[in-house]
Amino acid sequence: MNPMSEVTPGPTATAFPSLDAASFEVPTPDRLSVPEPSRHKPRFLMLYGSLRERSYSRFATFEAARLLEAMGGEVKVFDPAGLPLPDSTPDSHPKVQELRALAQWAEGMVWTSPERHGAMTGIMKAQIDWIPLALGAVRPTQGKTLAVMQVSGGSQSFNAVNQMRVLGRWMRMLTIPNQSSVAKAYLEFDEAGRMKPSSYYDRIVDVMEELFKFTLLTRDVSPYLVDRYSERKESAEALSARVDQRAI
Numbered sequence: 685m686n687p688m689s690e691v692t693p694g695p696t697a698t699a700f701p702s703l704d705a706a707s708f709e710v711p712t713p714d715r716l717s718v719p720e721p722s723r724h725k726p727r728f729l730m731l732y733g734s735l736r737e738r739s740y741s742r743f744a745t746f747e748a749a750r751l752l753e754a755m756g757g758e759v760k761v762f763d764p765a766g767l768p769l770p771d772s773t774p775d776s777h778p779k780v781q782e783l784r785a786l787a788q789w790a791e792g793m794v795w796t797s798p799e800r801h802g803a804m805t806g807i808m809k810a811q812i813d814w815i816p817l818a819l820g821a822v823r824p825t826q827g828k829t830l831a832v833m834q835v836s837g838g839s840q841s842f843n844a845v846n847q848m849r850v851l852g853r854w855m856r857m858l859t860i861p862n863q864s865s866v867a868k869a870y871l872e873f874d875e876a877g878r879m880k881p882s883s884y885y886d887r888i889v890d891v892m893e894e895l896f897k898f899t900l901l902t903r904d905v906s907p908y909l910v911d912r913y914s915e916r917k918e919s920a921e922a923l924s925a926r927v928d929q930r931a932i
Contacts, residue, residue: 704913704917707913707916707917708913709911709913709916715905715908716905716908718904718905721904722903722904724758725756725757725758726752726756726757726758726791726792726896726899726900726903727757727758727759727760727789727790727791727792728749728752728757728758728759728760728790728791728792728793728794728895728899729760729761729762729786729787729789729790729792729793729794730745730746730748730749730759730760730761730762730793730794730796731745731762731764731793731794731795731796731808731811731812732744732745732761732764732795732796732797732808733764733795733796733797733798733804733805733807733808733809733811734797734798734805734807735764735765735807738877739798740798740835740866740869740870740872740873741796741797741798741808741834741835742796742877743869743873743877743878743879744796744833744835744864744866744869744879744888745761745794745796745833746761746877747878747879747885747888748794748796748831748833748888748891748892749761749794751888751889751892751893752794752892752895752896755892755893755896756896757896760786760789760790762782762783762786762811764807764810764811766779767779767780767783767807767810767811767814768780769810770810770813770814775814780814783811783814783815784814784815784816784819784824787815787824787825788819788824790828791828791829791899791903792828792829792830792831792895792896792898792899792903793825793828793829793830793831793857794830794831794832794833794892794895795808795812795830795831795832795833795848795852796832796833796834796835797833797834797835797844797848798834798835798836798837798844798869799834799835799836799837799841799843799844802841802843803843803844803847804834804843804844804847804848808844808848809851812851812855815855817855817856823856825855825856825857826855826856826857826906826910827856827857827858827902827906827907827909827910828857828858828906829857829858829859829860829895829898829899829902829903830852830855830857830858830859830860830895831859831860831862831863831864831891831892831894831895832844832845832848832849832852832859832863832864833845833863833864833865833866833888833891834848834864834865834866835865835866835869836865836866836867836868836869837868837869837870838867838868839867839868840865840866840867841865841867842863842865844865845863845864845865849863856910858898858902858906858909860891860894860895860898861894862887862890862891862894863891864884864887864888864891866884866888867884872884872885
């Protein structure tokens with residue numbers, strides 16, 4: 685006997701007294717099929733967290749950007765130089781507007797930060813903090829793919845990528861399982877800033893491949909993937925309230 689049959693009520697309206705039946709939907713594979721998939725190049729925004737002239741996070745970012753372009757993607761790299769600290773200036777600042785426009789344009793992102801004092805850098809965090817959860821009715825990052833990478837001056841660590849994963853979830857992004865952490869980064873790049881052959885480079889290739897695949901898989905169905913019962917219910921309640929107000 686299935687023990688769940690003794691405790692799980694049948695599919696009747698009275699079985700879920702707390703559920704708003706009008707807002708409840710049963711997920712179906714039909715909603716995940718796309719009759720006409722997008723044909724444009726997948727669009728990626730790259731963010732890095734250092735302003736140093738010889739910045740290893742920037743070097744790693746450009747290596748990743750070259751790989752995404754080689755796979756057929758369209759890539760834009762944001763230069764954080766000149767971006768003000770969050771809340772220090774109005775969001776009309778040109779660098780803030782540039783960053784927000786790129787966030788809306790992108791279908792996937794790559795965040796690469798050095799690890800400093802066991803965390804991502806303030807430069808990296810400032811860029812993320814300037815990207816709002818919502819711009820009017822638009823959520824600039826919701827449902828978009830994300831890959832996270834970090835570089836370290838010492839032994840391999842995962843503090844920065846772990847923090848960025850938390851932020852990616854907070855920004856409602858689809859953070860891919862794979863990630864990259866480059867230890868002793870000063871040994872991994874030549875004088876021209878190109879990455880030397882190594883297992884660290886191979887991992888970056890792996891991560892970009894995975895990001896590209898996840899972006900192709902989700903970009904046309906991301907609105908459905910992040911469609912939420914609670915928000916459908918809230919929207920229905922708000923609409924009802926507006927109708928009731930007009931009736932007064």
